[in-house]
Amino acid sequence: xxxNVEITSKQIFKDHEEGETHKCLGKIDYHNNGTILEFTEKxxxxxxxxxxxxxxxxxxxDRNGQAMIFDLENKSHSILATPYGDINLEVTTKQIxxxxxxxxIEKIYLEYEIELENGEKYDNVVEISIFYxxx
Numbered sequence: 001x002x003x004n005v006e007i008t009s010k011q012i013f014k015d016h017e018e019g020e021t022h023k024c025l026g027k028i029d030y031h032n033n034g035t036i037l038e039f040t041e042k043x044x045x046x047x048x049x050x051x052x053x054x055x056x057x058x059x060x061x062d063r064n065g066q067a068m069i070f071d072l073e074n075k076s077h078s079i080l081a082t083p084y085g086d087i088n089l090e091v092t093t094k095q096i097x098x099x100x101x102x103x104x105i106e107k108i109y110l111e112y113e114i115e116l117e118n119g120e121k122y123d124n125v126v127e128i129s130i131f132y133x134x135x
Contacts, residue, residue, distance in 0.1 A: 001029070001133075002026075002135070003025075003028050003131060004023065004024075004026075004133060005024050005026045005037070005128060005129070006022070006129040007023075007024075008021045009124065009127075012122060012125070022042075022043065026039025027039070028130060034056075035053070035054040036051065036054075037050075037054065037105075037108075037128070048064055049063070052128070057073070059108065059110060066078065066081060071093055072095075075093075076090070076091045076093075077091075087116055089117065090115045091114060092112060092115070093111075093112045094113065094123075095110070095111035096108075104132065105130055107128065107130065108126075108128040109128075110125070110126045110127075111125050112124050
């Protein structure tokens with residue numbers, strides 16, 4: 001099913017906040033054991049391909065082959081590839097909200113903390129709104 005996707009993200013550091021909003025075209029597929037949302041976000045001069053698996057109590061994002069798991073019960077570890085090398089990070093999920101209307105997902109809200117291998121920590125808030133395209 002074709003959808004328009006709007007992603008708003010905010011990084012909250014000790015002394016400042018940064019945020020941005022992107023809109024893109026995607027598709028969403030509903031399965032018995034979860035939902036898959038796929039879209040490509042154009043960011044600066046690159047394309048970020050997202051595949052988001054939405055389960056009952058967990059959200060798994062895959063961005064250009066880099067996975068992050070958002071799970072309220074368990075911390076997760078991930079590797080962030082940067083132009084300067086890979087950085088290990090730990091994700092502590094604080095909140096997951098999946099808003100639905102007629103069993104169709106309309107919004108995904110994630111609030112989590114990232115701790116980098118050097119000990120730096122910051123909070124993130126990501127809100128993904130899904131708008132269904134009527135055919």
